[in-house]
Amino acid sequence: MPVGTQATVKAVFPETLIELDAEIILANTYHLYMRPGHKLIESLGGLHKFMHWDRPILTDSGGFQVFSLGQLRKIDEEGVRFQSHIDGSPHLLTPELSMAVQRALDADIVMAFDECIPYPSERAYVEASTALSSRWARRSKDSHFRDDGAALFGIVQGGMYRDLRQRSVLDLLDIGFDGYAIGGLSVGEEAELMYEVLEWTLPHLPTDSPRYLMGVGTPENLIEAVARGVDMFDCVMPTRNARNGVLFTTFGKISIKQARYHDDPLPIDPACDCYVCRHYSRAYLRHLYQGNEILASMLNTQHNLYYYLNLMKGARNAIDNGCFQKYRSDFYRLRGLSLPA
Amino acid sequence: MPVGTQATVKAVFPETLIELDAEIILANTYHLYMRPGHKLIESLGGLHKFMHWDRPILTDSGGFQVFSLGQLRKIDEEGVRFQSHIDGSPHLLTPELSMAVQRALDADIVMAFDECIPYPSERAYVEASTALSSRWARRSKDSHFRDDGAALFGIVQGGMYRDLRQRSVLDLLDIGFDGYAIGGLSVGEEAELMYEVLEWTLPHLPTDSPRYLMGVGTPENLIEAVARGVDMFDCVMPTRNARNGVLFTTFGKISIKQARYHDDPLPIDPACDCYVCRHYSRAYLRHLYQGNEILASMLNTQHNLYYYLNLMKGARNAIDNGCFQKYRSDFYRLRGLSLPA
Numbered sequence: 001m002p003v004g005t006q007a008t009v010k011a012v013f014p015e016t017l018i019e020l021d022a023e024i025i026l027a028n029t030y031h032l033y034m035r036p037g038h039k040l041i042e043s044l045g046g047l048h049k050f051m052h053w054d055r056p057i058l059t060d061s062g063g064f065q066v067f068s069l070g071q072l073r074k075i076d077e078e079g080v081r082f083q084s085h086i087d088g089s090p091h092l093l094t095p096e097l098s099m100a101v102q103r104a105l106d107a108d109i110v111m112a113f114d115e116c117i118p119y120p121s122e123r124a125y126v127e128a129s130t131a132l133s134s135r136w137a138r139r140s141k142d143s144h145f146r147d148d149g150a151a152l153f154g155i156v157q158g159g160m161y162r163d164l165r166q167r168s169v170l171d172l173l174d175i176g177f178d179g180y181a182i183g184g185l186s187v188g189e190e191a192e193l194m195y196e197v198l199e200w201t202l203p204h205l206p207t208d209s210p211r212y213l214m215g216v217g218t219p220e221n222l223i224e225a226v227a228r229g230v231d232m233f234d235c236v237m238p239t240r241n242a243r244n245g246v247l248f249t250t251f252g253k254i255s256i257k258q259a260r261y262h263d264d265p266l267p268i269d270p271a272c273d274c275y276v277c278r279h280y281s282r283a284y285l286r287h288l289y290q291g292n293e294i295l296a297s298m299l300n301t302q303h304n305l306y307y308y309l310n311l312m313k314g315a316r317n318a319i320d321n322g323c324f325q326k327y328r329s330d331f332y333r334l335r336g337l338s339l340p341a
Numbered sequence: 342m343p344v345g346t347q348a349t350v351k352a353v354f355p356e357t358l359i360e361l362d363a364e365i366i367l368a369n370t371y372h373l374y375m376r377p378g379h380k381l382i383e384s385l386g387g388l389h390k391f392m393h394w395d396r397p398i399l400t401d402s403g404g405f406q407v408f409s410l411g412q413l414r415k416i417d418e419e420g421v422r423f424q425s426h427i428d429g430s431p432h433l434l435t436p437e438l439s440m441a442v443q444r445a446l447d448a449d450i451v452m453a454f455d456e457c458i459p460y461p462s463e464r465a466y467v468e469a470s471t472a473l474s475s476r477w478a479r480r481s482k483d484s485h486f487r488d489d490g491a492a493l494f495g496i497v498q499g500g501m502y503r504d505l506r507q508r509s510v511l512d513l514l515d516i517g518f519d520g521y522a523i524g525g526l527s528v529g530e531e532a533e534l535m536y537e538v539l540e541w542t543l544p545h546l547p548t549d550s551p552r553y554l555m556g557v558g559t560p561e562n563l564i565e566a567v568a569r570g571v572d573m574f575d576c577v578m579p580t581r582n583a584r585n586g587v588l589f590t591t592f593g594k595i596s597i598k599q600a601r602y603h604d605d606p607l608p609i610d611p612a613c614d615c616y617v618c619r620h621y622s623r624a625y626l627r628h629l630y631q632g633n634e635i636l637a638s639m640l641n642t643q644h645n646l647y648y649y650l651n652l653m654k655g656a657r658n659a660i661d662n663g664c665f666q667k668y669r670s671d672f673y674r675l676r677g678l679s680l681p682a
Contacts (some may be wrong), residue, residue, distance in 0.1 A: 006628070006632045006634060007628065008634050010634065010635055011638070011639070012636070013639065035631065036395070036603070036627075036628045040603070040624065042623075043604065044606055044622060050624075050625050052620045052625075103574070182483070195549045208372040260380070262377070263381055263384065263385070279393040280393060281385060282383065283377070283391075284385075284392065286392075287347070287348065288349060290376065291376065293347060293349050293351065294351055294635055294638055294639070295352065296354070
C-alpha cells in the first residue's frame with residue numbers, strides 16, 4: 001500500500017496510482033484528524049471523494065503517530081492524552097474515538113487502536129502494554145459499527161517476546177477480526193530479529209484472513225516477510241526515498257544525486273519498463289534533483305512505486321505458479337547477494 | 342508559452358502539457374548554460390530528448406537572466422562579463438556564444454542577444470543601449486548558422502521612448518528576422534505605459550511575422566496586448582502563482598490559502614472544465630497547500646496553465662470569428678470590471 005499520509009500519496013496523481021495498479025492505499029488517521037479534521041472530510045463526502053480516489057483505503061488507528069509525533073503523551077486505561085504537534089492543543093485519543101474518526105473518513109479497512117511499543121523495552125512494560133492493547137482491541141471491536149461492510153483488523157503486539165506475541169495473537173483471535181496486522185516491528189531492531197518475530201507469530205494467524213505487516217520496509221524485508229507468510233504491507237520507503245533521490249532498481253538502490261550520473265544516458269533501471277525508465281535518463285533526473293525541481297519528486301516517486309508494486313505483483317505470480325523460492329533467489333542474485341540464512 | 346526554466350515546466354509532466362494543448366514552451370538559455378551545461382545537453386541528444394518534449398521549444402538569449410541573476414556584470418561592445426549566481430565563476434556571454442548555446446540546445450526558435458534595459462533609465466543610457474542591442478542583433482544574425490530551419494527572432498528595445506522604439510524596429514527590419522519580439526516591458530512600469538509602448542511599436546512590425554511580447558503577464562495584460570496585435574507570450578505567472586496558491590478564474594484570481602475556502606466544496610473555477618476543476622474541491626486544494634503537499638503545486642499549476650492556454654485559445658477563435666471585441670468585453674464583465682480606456 002502506497003502511503004497517503006495527508007490525503008495524498010506525495011507527488012502522485014490518483015490516476016497515476018491506478019496506472020501503477022495500486023489496489024489500495026493507506027491514509028493516516030492522526031494527520032487527518034489534526035488537519036483538516038475528520039468532520040470536515042465527512043461533510044465533504046468522505047476521504048475517497050475528498051482526495052479523488054475510488055479504490056479501497058486502509059486507515060491506521062492514529063496510535064502510532066500519537067506516539068511518534070504527539071507531545072506530553074500520557075497513557076491510561078481510557079486512551080492516550082497528548083498535545084498536537086501542530087498547535088499544542090490537548091487531545092484524548094481512545095479506541096472509541098479512533099473508530100469514530102476512521103468511520104467519518106469512510107475507510108474500507110479500519111485498524112484497531114493499540115500502543116506501538118518502543119524498542120528496546122523491559123518485559124514488564126511490554127507485558128502490561130500488550131494486555132492494554134488487547135483491551136483496547138476489544139473496545140475497538142465493540143465500537144466498530146459499520147453497515148457498509150468496512151473491515152476491522154486487529155494488531156498483534158508483544159514486543160520481541162515470543163510468549164507475549166503468542167498471547168497477543170490468542171487475545172485477538174478470541175475477539176475475532178477480519179484481518180490481522182503485526183505491529184511493533186521495524187522500530188529499530190535488527191532485520192533478523194524482525195524475521196524471528198514473524199516466524200513466532202505468523203503460524204498462529206488464520207491463513208484465510210489477510211496478514212499485514214505494518215510499516216515495513218526495504219525490498220529485502222518485503223521478500224523475506226512474504227516468504228514467511230505476510231500478505232500486505234505499507235511503507236513510506238518508496239515515496240520518501242524517492243523525494244531524497246534514492247531509487248530502487250533490480251540491481252539494488254542508487255542515489256541519483258551522485259556525480260557519477262552527471263552524463264549517464266541510461267534509465268534509472270535498465271531492466272525496468274516503467275514510464276520514467278522509458279523516457280528519462282539518469283543525467284536528466286540528476287539535473288532535476290540538483291535543481292530542486294518538483295518534477296524530480298514526481299518522476300522518482302512514480303518509479304519507486306512502480307518498483308515496489310511490481311516486486312509484489314511478481315511475488316504474487318510466483319506464489320500462484322509455485323515458484324516463489326526461485327523468485328526470491330533471483331531477487332538476491334540480481335543484486336549480487338546471497339540468500340539470507 | 343509555459344516557461345520551462347531548467348528543462349522542466351515546474352510541477353508538470355510533458356504529457357500533461359500535451360493534454361493542455363501547449364504548442365510550444367520556453368526554456369532559459371542562461372539557466373541551462375549554467376546547469377547542467379549546453380554541451381552536456383547536446384551530448385545527450387538536445388533539449389527535446391533530454392526533457393522528453395517533442396514539440397517546439399523557444400529559448401531566450403540568456404541576456405535577461407544575466408542582467409537579473411548574474412553578479413558583477415560589466416557590459417562592453419563584445420558582450421557581458423558576469424559571475425555565475427551558482428558558484429561565482431566568471432563568464433563572458435556574447436551574441437556569438439548565445440547563438441552557439443541555443444544551437445547546442447537544439448531550440449526551434451532562437452532569440453537574438455540583447456540588453457534588457459532597466460526601468461526607469463535616462464534617455465542617454467537607453468539610446469546607447471538600444472544601439473548596442475542593434476549591433477548585437479546583427480552579430481546574432483551573422484552567427485545563426487542553422488541547417489535545420491530553426492527560426493531567429495529579433496528583440497525590439499528602446500525603453501519607454503517612442504522614437505527609440507521606432508529606431509530599434511527599423512534596425513531590426515534592416516537586419517531581417519523570422520519574427521519580432523518586444524523586450525524591455527513588464528520591468529516595473531505601469532500597465533498603461535506598457536500598452537502605449539505596444540501602440541508605438543506594433544504598427545511598425547510586419548504582420549506576416551510572429552510578434553512576441555516577452556515576459557508578460559497577467560490575463561488582463563494578455564488580452565490588452567492581443568487587442569494591440571501581439572501573437573505570442575511567455576510568462577512564469579501561471580506556474581509561479583500556482584505554487585504560491587494564487588489561482589486564476591473566469592471571475593478573477595483567488596488565493597487558495599485563505600480560511601474562507603476551508604470547507605468550500607466548489608472547484609477552483611465553477612466555469613472551468615479542466616481536470617482539476619472536475620475532480621477537486623477548493624477545500625481539498627487548501628488542505629494540500631496548508632500541508633505543503635507537492636500535489637498542491639501539481640494541481641494548481643495544471644489549472645493555471647489550462648486557464649492561460651484556454652484564454653489564448655479563446656482569443657484566437659474570437660479573432661478568427663471576427664468577435665474579439667466581444668470576447669474582450671466579456672472577459673472584463675465576468676470579472677466585474679469595465680473595459681479599460
